[in-house]
Amino acid sequence: MERILIKFTKNNEARFISHLDTMRTLQRAFRRAGIKVAYSKGYNPHPSLSIAAPLSLGISSNGEYADVELSEYIPQEEFIKRLNEQLPQGIQVLKVIYIEKKLPPSMSAVMGAEYHIKLKHNLKFEDLTDVVNRIMSSKEIIKEKKTKTGVKMVNIRPLIRDIAIKAWNVDSVVFKCYLCAGSRYNLNPEIIVDVLKEYSENRIYGFPEIVREDIYSIEDEKWIVLDEYFSGK
Structure with a gap:
């Protein structure tokens, strides 16, 4: 068994592919590329592949991650070339990391995400x-938020690590936002859009362009990009 972490993009039209269809797209690409993915054991075996943090429909990403177990070793450059030849436009593998240490599944390691939000x-x-x-x-910033037990009014302020202005001109602005993400705490960037509009009395407005730039874990109380966390850099 070879456990790997792949980092890939999800841009252009691919941002409208659902989470389940993204999984199916990756599985089909592995088969067409002739890359042997290991299967789980039991009555209903399935490919050993999981995505670290599902992405909301319509949001682009330059840093998605998937955990995969292979039944053979393939050099990184060959792996990337073979898989990218089978993936649709907008989904492209950027990096492959062979995980040598005993580390948690990537979805358990996710603690935060960086988003770039463009608005008028x-x-x-x-x-x-x-x-x-x-x-x-x-x-306190009280907002309606979906939880496991339903929709509740919650204080989302602890889930906002930072917001800064990345770029701006006379009629548009890009905000760089670091938000909690993962299975324990997760803040949808679309809620931040509502907060920006509310705090500006709707002088920040329009349909947002949202890009997830990368996903982070925490090491020694510091945020660290997921590929660095798993490569030990």
Whole structure:
């Protein structure tokens, strides 16, 4: 058995592929590429493949991850070439890491994510900065959030690690947001869109363009990109 972590993109039209269809797309690509994925044991064996953090429909990503177990070793460069030749436009493997240490499944390691959110605005730069500062200085931001027990009003402020202005011009702005993500705590970036609009009294507006740039784990109380966490860098 060879356990690997693959890092891949999900952009352009691929952002409209659902989580389950993404799994099926990867499984079909493995078969067509002739890469032997190991199967689970039991009455209903299935490919040993799991995605670290499902992505909401319509959101692009430059840093998705999947845990895979192979029944053979394939050099990284050959693996990437063979699999990318079988994947649709928008989904491309960027990196492959052979996991030597005993580490948790990638979905258990996920603690946060970096999102870039582009919106329209009609504010001065200092007013945009003020919006961000007021959000970050708030002790409570109460929003409706889906939980395992239903929809509840919760304080999402502890789930926001940071928000900053990445780029801006006279009518659009890109916010860089670090949000909690994973099975324990997860904040949908679309909720942050609502918060930005609310704190600007809707002077930040429009349909958002959201890109998940990367996914993070925590090591020594610091956020670390998932591929670095699993490669031991």
